Amino acid sequence: METGHEIRDAIARKERSAEEVVKKSLAALDSVEPTLKAYITILPERALAKARDVDARIARGEPVGQLAGVPIAIKDLFCLKGEITTCGSKILANFRPPYSATVVERIESADAVIVGKTNMDEFAMGSSCENSAFFPTRNPWDLEAVPGGSSGGSAATVGSHAVAMALGTDTGGSIREPASFCNIVGVKPTYGRVSRYGMIAFASSLDQAGPMTADVRDGAILLEAIAGHDPMDSTSVDVPVPRYSEQLQSDLKGLRVGIVREFEESISGDAKIASLYKDAYKDLVSLGARLVDVSLPHAKYGLATYYLIAPAECSSNLARYDGVRYGVRVDGDSDVFAMFERTRAAGFGAEVKRRIILGTYALCSGYYDAYYVRAQKVRTLMKKDFDDAFAACDVIACPAVSCPPFELGAKTQDPVAMYLMDYFTIPMSLAGIPAMSVPAGYVNDLPMGLQLCAPVFEEGRMLGVAHAYEQATKHAWKRQPLVGAGA
Amino acid sequence: MTYEPVIGLEVHVELSTQSKMFCGCRNEFGAPPNTHTCPVCLGMPGSLPVINARAVEYLCKAGLALGCTVAPFSKFDRKNYFYPDMPKNYQISQYDMPLTTGGGVELQSGKFVRLNRIHLEEDTGKNVHAGGHMTQSDATLIDYNRAGVPLMEVVSEPDLSSPQEAEEYLAGLKAVLSFIGVSDVKMHEGSLRCDANVSIRPAGSETLGTKTEIKNMNSFKSVVTALEHEIERQRECMRSGERIVQETRGWDEERGLTYSMRSKEQAHDYRYFPDPDLVPLSLDKTVLDRWQAQLPELPAKRRKRFIETYGLPPYDAGVLTDTREDADYFEAVAAASGDPKQASNWLMSEVRKSLEVKGMTLSTTPMKPEQLGELILMVKKGEITGKAAKEVCNVMVENGGDPKAIVAERGLAQVSDASVIAAIVDKVIAAQPDSVSAYRGGKAKALDFLVGQIMRESRGKANIDVVKGLLKERLG
Numbered sequence: 001m002e003t004g005h006e007i008r009d010a011i012a013r014k015e016r017s018a019e020e021v022v023k024k025s026l027a028a029l030d031s032v033e034p035t036l037k038a039y040i041t042i043l044p045e046r047a048l049a050k051a052r053d054v055d056a057r058i059a060r061g062e063p064v065g066q067l068a069g070v071p072i073a074i075k076d077l078f079c080l081k082g083e084i085t086t087c088g089s090k091i092l093a094n095f096r097p098p099y100s101a102t103v104v105e106r107i108e109s110a111d112a113v114i115v116g117k118t119n120m121d122e123f124a125m126g127s128s129c130e131n132s133a134f135f136p137t138r139n140p141w142d143l144e145a146v147p148g149g150s151s152g153g154s155a156a157t158v159g160s161h162a163v164a165m166a167l168g169t170d171t172g173g174s175i176r177e178p179a180s181f182c183n184i185v186g187v188k189p190t191y192g193r194v195s196r197y198g199m200i201a202f203a204s205s206l207d208q209a210g211p212m213t214a215d216v217r218d219g220a221i222l223l224e225a226i227a228g229h230d231p232m233d234s235t236s237v238d239v240p241v242p243r244y245s246e247q248l249q250s251d252l253k254g255l256r257v258g259i260v261r262e263f264e265e266s267i268s269g270d271a272k273i274a275s276l277y278k279d280a281y282k283d284l285v286s287l288g289a290r291l292v293d294v295s296l297p298h299a300k301y302g303l304a305t306y307y308l309i310a311p312a313e314c315s316s317n318l319a320r321y322d323g324v325r326y327g328v329r330v331d332g333d334s335d336v337f338a339m340f341e342r343t344r345a346a347g348f349g350a351e352v353k354r355r356i357i358l359g360t361y362a363l364c365s366g367y368y369d370a371y372y373v374r375a376q377k378v379r380t381l382m383k384k385d386f387d388d389a390f391a392a393c394d395v396i397a398c399p400a401v402s403c404p405p406f407e408l409g410a411k412t413q414d415p416v417a418m419y420l421m422d423y424f425t426i427p428m429s430l431a432g433i434p435a436m437s438v439p440a441g442y443v444n445d446l447p448m449g450l451q452l453c454a455p456v457f458e459e460g461r462m463l464g465v466a467h468a469y470e471q472a473t474k475h476a477w478k479r480q481p482l483v484g485a486g487a
Numbered sequence: 488m489t490y491e492p493v494i495g496l497e498v499h500v501e502l503s504t505q506s507k508m509f510c511g512c513r514n515e516f517g518a519p520p521n522t523h524t525c526p527v528c529l530g531m532p533g534s535l536p537v538i539n540a541r542a543v544e545y546l547c548k549a550g551l552a553l554g555c556t557v558a559p560f561s562k563f564d565r566k567n568y569f570y571p572d573m574p575k576n577y578q579i580s581q582y583d584m585p586l587t588t589g590g591g592v593e594l595q596s597g598k599f600v601r602l603n604r605i606h607l608e609e610d611t612g613k614n615v616h617a618g619g620h621m622t623q624s625d626a627t628l629i630d631y632n633r634a635g636v637p638l639m640e641v642v643s644e645p646d647l648s649s650p651q652e653a654e655e656y657l658a659g660l661k662a663v664l665s666f667i668g669v670s671d672v673k674m675h676e677g678s679l680r681c682d683a684n685v686s687i688r689p690a691g692s693e694t695l696g697t698k699t700e701i702k703n704m705n706s707f708k709s710v711v712t713a714l715e716h717e718i719e720r721q722r723e724c725m726r727s728g729e730r731i732v733q734e735t736r737g738w739d740e741e742r743g744l745t746y747s748m749r750s751k752e753q754a755h756d757y758r759y760f761p762d763p764d765l766v767p768l769s770l771d772k773t774v775l776d777r778w779q780a781q782l783p784e785l786p787a788k789r790r791k792r793f794i795e796t797y798g799l800p801p802y803d804a805g806v807l808t809d810t811r812e813d814a815d816y817f818e819a820v821a822a823a824s825g826d827p828k829q830a831s832n833w834l835m836s837e838v839r840k841s842l843e844v845k846g847m848t849l850s851t852t853p854m855k856p857e858q859l860g861e862l863i864l865m866v867k868k869g870e871i872t873g874k875a876a877k878e879v880c881n882v883m884v885e886n887g888g889d890p891k892a893i894v895a896e897r898g899l900a901q902v903s904d905a906s907v908i909a910a911i912v913d914k915v916i917a918a919q920p921d922s923v924s925a926y927r928g929g930k931a932k933a934l935d936f937l938v939g940q941i942m943r944e945s946r947g948k949a950n951i952d953v954v955k956g957l958l959k960e961r962l963g
Contacts, residue, residue, distance in 0.1 A: 326532075363567070
C-alpha cells in the first residue's frame with residue numbers, strides 16, 4: 001500500500017513523476033471500478049493536465065504545494081467548478097457549479113491531483129452507500145459487503161489502494177464508519193475547523209469535511225491543507241492550524257485514555273468484537289498509556305437527538321432543490337407549486353424524503369418545543385458529558401462501529417437498523433469534538449476501526465495517539481483488499 | 488353605535504448599504520435583471536450567508552434614533568416557505584429575538600406612536616409577470632437582484648386611530664430614517680413598503696376587534712385611501728351582522744377596494760428555527776454608544792429649532808424637515824441670504840413649484856443653496872424686482888448658475904435710476920390724459936392703471952417704489 005506522503009516525497013525528490021503516479025491510479029481505477037463502482041465521475045484529462053503542470057513546475061525549480069502530485073478523490077458532495085456535482089442525487093444529476101468548495105480550492109492550491117468525484121449516499125443520508133441514486137459501491141475487502149456511508153465511495157477507493165487520499169464529510173459518522181468498514185484512516189475534525197463553503201449542506205450544525213487516507217500521517221497532512229478559517233463560512237473558527245504532521249507520536253507515556261463504560265457494555269455481547277477492542281486498548285497501554293474509566297450517561301440519547309436535529313436542519317437545507325434555478329426540473333401543466341412537487345418527488349430518493357418529512361414534523365408549531373428544542377437541550381448535556389470525561393482523560397478510545405461491514409441489502413428494509421450504525425459516532429458529532437477511526441484489526445476477515453476522540457481543537461493530540469497506535473500495530477498493512485492496486 | 492378604527496403598521500425598509508445582507512453583491516436599484524447575483528443570494532448548493540455588519544449598524548442606528556432598546560443578544564432565524572422569488576425557499580429573518588424592541592415615532596400632532604420591534608431580514612427577488620398581472624400572463628420572470636437586499640421591518644403597536652394618523656406616522660418614520668441616512672425611503676422604488684393591520688371596535692372600548700391585514704399599498708395616498716375603504720367595509724360588516732374574517736386582503740388601486748388574498752385556514756406555519764449557518768449577535772455597549780454619538784440632529788429636534796431659532800411657522804418647519812437634504816438646503820440658503828423667512832418662502836413656493844414642474848427635487852437640482860441665497864439678497868437690495876427674480880429662479884432650478892450672470896445675460900436688472908424712470912413716467916402721463924384726470928378727480932384706481940402702464944413700458948424692470956413716488960410727485 002502506497003501512502004500519500006511516500007508519493008509526495010518521491011515526486012519531490014524527482015524519483016517519480018506526478019504524471020506516472022496519476023497514470024498508475026487511473027489504471028487501477030480502470031481495472032477496479034467496474035466491480036467496485038466507487039466513483040460517479042472520473043476525471044482523467046483534468047487529472048493528467050494537473051499532474052503535468054506539477055511536473056513542469058518541479059522541473060523549472062518552482063515551489064509546489066505540500067500535496068504536490070498526490071492523487072486524491074473527492075466525495076461528490078463537494079462542488080468542483082465546471083464539473084458535474086450530484087451529491088449522489090438525481091435532482092442534481094446535471095448540476096455543474098460555477099464555483100469550487102473552499103476545501104477543494106485549498107487542495108488544488110496544495111497541488112493535489114483530483115482524479116474524480118466519489119459515490120455517496122444521497123445528500124449524505126445513509127450509512128452504506130446504498131442510498132446513492134445511481135448505484136451502490138462495494139467494499140474492497142468483501143465485494144458482497146457495503147463500504148459504509150455516506151462517504152462510501154471515498155472509503156472504497158482508498159481502501160482498494162487505488163488512491164491514498166480522499167475527502168469525505170461526516171455529519172453523524174459518515175467518515176468514521178466507512179473508514180472502519182474499509183480499513184482506512186478517517187478523521188472528523190472539530191466542528192468549525194474546516195470550511196463548509198461549497199460543501200452541499202445536509203445538517204448545518206453537524207457537517208464537517210475531513211480526510212480519508214491510507215495512514216495517519218496522510219490524514220495529518222491533508223487536514224493541515226484544508227483546515228483554517230474561511231470568511232465565506234460564518235461557522236468556521238479563526239483558530240491557527242497547527243502542523244499536525246509534527247505532532248505524530250511514537251509513544252504514549254503519561255497519556256490517559258478514557259474507556260467509555262456505556263460503550264463497552266454495548267459490545268460486550270459479541271466475543272470477537274469485544275476481544276478486538278480489548279486488544280486495542282492493551283496496545284495503547286503497551287505504548288505507555290493508562291486506561292481511565294469514564295462515563296457518557298447521555299450517549300444513549302444520541303440517536304434520538306441526532307435523528308431530530310439533523311432531519312430538521314436538512315428539511316430546510318433541501319428546500320432549495322425546486323427545479324427553478326439549477327438541477328433537474330420536471331415540467332408539466334399547472335402552477336409552479338405543482339412543478340416543485342413533481343420535481344422533488346422525482347428527484348429525491350426514499351431516505352431523503354423520509355428525513356425531510358421527519359424534520360418538517362419536528363419543526364412544526366406545536367411540536368417544535370417537544371422535539372427540536374428538547375433535542376438541542378439534550379445535545380448540550382451530551383457536550384457536557386464529554387467535557388466532564390476529558391477532565392479525567394486526554395483522549396477517549398472506543399469502537400467506531402458495532403460490527404464489521406455488513407452485506408449489501410442486509411439493512412435496507414429497516415431504516416432504524418441502518419441508523420444504529422452511527423451509534424458510536426453520533427455523540428462526538430453532536431458535541432462538536434474531533435474524532436477519527438484508525439484500523440484496529442479484523443473480525444471474520446473483515447476490518448474494524450478504533451475510534452479516538454479528543455477535546456475541541458485537539459486534533460494534533462488525537463492524531464498523535466492514532467499514529468503511535470498505527471505504527472505499533474500496522475493492521476492495515478497485514479492484509480490486502482480483494483480488489484485494488486497490487487491485489 | 489360608533490366604531491373607531493385601530494391601526495398598526497408593518498413597514499419594510501430597504502437599507503442603503505453598498506452590498507446585500509448576506510453576500511457581497513451590489514445593493515442597487517434599477518440594474519439590468521440578474522446582474523447582481525452570486526451563489527449565495529441565488530441559494531446555490533453549498534453556499535453560506537455572512538452577515539453584513541453595516542446593515543446591523545444601520546438598523547441599530549434607526550433603533551437608537553427612535554428610542555428603541557437594542558437587544559444585548561440577538562439571532563437570525565429561518566422562516567421556511569416555498570416561493571419562486573425566494574431562492575433558498577426560506578428567508579433568513581429574526582423571530583423571537585429581534586435586534587430592537589420598544590421605541591416610537593412622535594407625530595406632528597404630538598401623539599406618540601409606540602413601536603413593538605424592529606428586526607433585520609433579507610429581501611426576496613422580484614416576480615415580473617409577463618403581461619403585467621399574474622392572472623393575465625402565462626410566464627413569470629424572476630429578477631434576483633433584489634434577493635438578499637437588507638430589509639428592516641418596523642412593527643408598530645396598534646396605536647394609530649385614523650388613516651390620517653397612519654400617513655403622519657409614515658411621514659415621521661420616513662423623515663427619521665432619511666435624516667440618519669440608512670435608506671432612500673422611496674415608496675415608488677420599493678425601498679419603503681407598508682402593510683397595515685386594521686380592526687374596528689366600539690368607541691371607547693379597550694378590547695381589540697378582529698383584524699385584517701392589508702397589502703399592496705404603493706404610496707402614502709394609497710395607504711390613506713385603502714385604510715378608509717377597509718374601515719368602512721368593516722363598519723358595513725358590523726352594521727349588516729356579517730362576520731369580519733381574519734385574513735389578508737390586497738388593495739386594488741384601480742377598482743378602489745380590498746379583496747381577500749388568504750383565509751385563516753391557509754395560514755402558514757413557518758417552522759422558525761435559529762439559522763445554524765450564522766452565529767448570534769452580541770452588541771457591545773461601547774459600540775452602541777459610538778453609534779448613538781454618530782446620530783445627526785433628528786427631525787423633531789430640528790423642526791423645533793427651526794421654529795424657535797428661525798421663527799418659522801410650524802407648518803413650514805415641518806415641510807422643510809421632510810428629509811435631511813431639504814433641511815440642510817434650507818439652512819444653507821438661510822445662511823447665504825441672511826434671511827430665514829425669505830429662504831423659507833422661496834423654498835416653499837417658487838422653488839417647490841419649479842421643481843415639481845421639472846420633476847426634480849432639492850437633491851437633483853443643479854441650483855446650489857448659495858445661489859438661491861444670493862438671489863434673495865439681490866431682491867432685498869433692489870437689484871431686481873420680485874417678478875424678475877422668479878424668472879431667474881426658474882432658470883437656476885433647471886441649469887444652476889450664478890444669479891448675477893443670469894440677470895446680466897437677460898437684461899433683468901431692476902432700474903432704480905430716477906431720471907431714467909422719470910422719462911417713462913412722463914411718457915405715460917402724456918399718453919393717458921383720461922386716467923390722469925380720473926386720478927386727479929379722486930379715482931385711486933387710476934393710479935394703479937398708470938403704474939401698470941409704466942411697468943409695462945419698462946418691461947417690468949422699473950423699481951415700483953420709485954415709479955409710484957415719481958407719479959405722485961408729477962400728478963400732485
